[in-house]
Amino acid sequence: MTTALTLPSIASLDSYDQYMRTIKTFPMLSAEEEYEYATRLKTLNDLEAAQKLIVSHLRLVAKIARGYMGYGLPQNDLIQEGNIGLMKAVKRFDPDHGVRLVSFAIHWIKAEIHEYVIRNWRLVKTATTKSQRKLFFNLRSLKTSSTTLNPEEINGIAAKLNVKPEEVMEMEYRLNGQEISLDTPLDSDGEETYNPIAYLEAESLGPSDYLEQEQDEYLQSSALNNALASLDDRSRRIITARWLNEKDNLTLHDLASEFGVSAERIRQIEQKAMQNVKKAMLASAS
Secondary structure, X not given: OHHHOOOOOOOOOOOHHXXXXXXXXXXXXXXXXXXXXXXXXHHHOOHHHHHHHHHOOHHHHHHHHHOOHXXXXXXXXXXXXXXXXXXXXXXXXXXXXXXXXXXXXXXXXXHHHHHHHHHHOHHHOOOOOHHHHHHHHHHHHHOOOOOOOOXXXXXXXXXXXXXOHHHHHHHHHHHHHOOOOOOOOEEEOOOEEEOHHHHOOOOOOOHHHHHHHHHHHHHOOOHHHHHHHOOOHHHHHHHHHHHOXXXXXXXXXXXXXXXXXXXXHHHHHHHHHHHHHHHHHXXXXX
């Protein structure tokens, strides 16, 4: 879908300011228009409808991308990655679920930007495990001051995020001890100073954090084992490999190779299995 679409880009428009002016010219869609375009895309694979859905949400991507400016990465690249997430969301959006595209797309946009940050920000090139990612995106918001954490604070954060105290100390060292200090005020043309840390993403949960929070809640409940037992072997394997591994989880493509099907088919099985697990756990709790 994405290769056939013609969308504005910062590179094609020469400057960030021109790109922002351009995307503001695209009208926002009413609920009725959005439903019509999404239905045309879903039933007819109408690429013109897909383009209407995408360009009407480019301002949302730019706004979300601004929340990540404190990582020192090019704003152009953050927007581009967010746009990829938006296109993925549009492709998967089902208008019959009764939610607006904006609510559905936010998680995909943030997830794509999160992955880009982790792949490229030099302070977290080794932040590849689940616990390291959790600490990277949450440690700043959990600190009560800009000073070094004391043992009590370290233990409290470790307990809240379900990680080891040593991992908390290691991540704080990475964030504060490298070439770029997040807490050091930088001069802004001699008029005022600002701390890069103030421009990091807000404390609200992103998609990966939200998913990990759900995961932790599941793991703490004995109902999870019963819910998993109700699945067929393939579905149980996919859910376990994707979300419940202690170390690195498998990708859709990893499992597609294992089962000899497409990655999209694995995603469909995973989605259905997750729905069944949630239903089983809700039934167990009631």
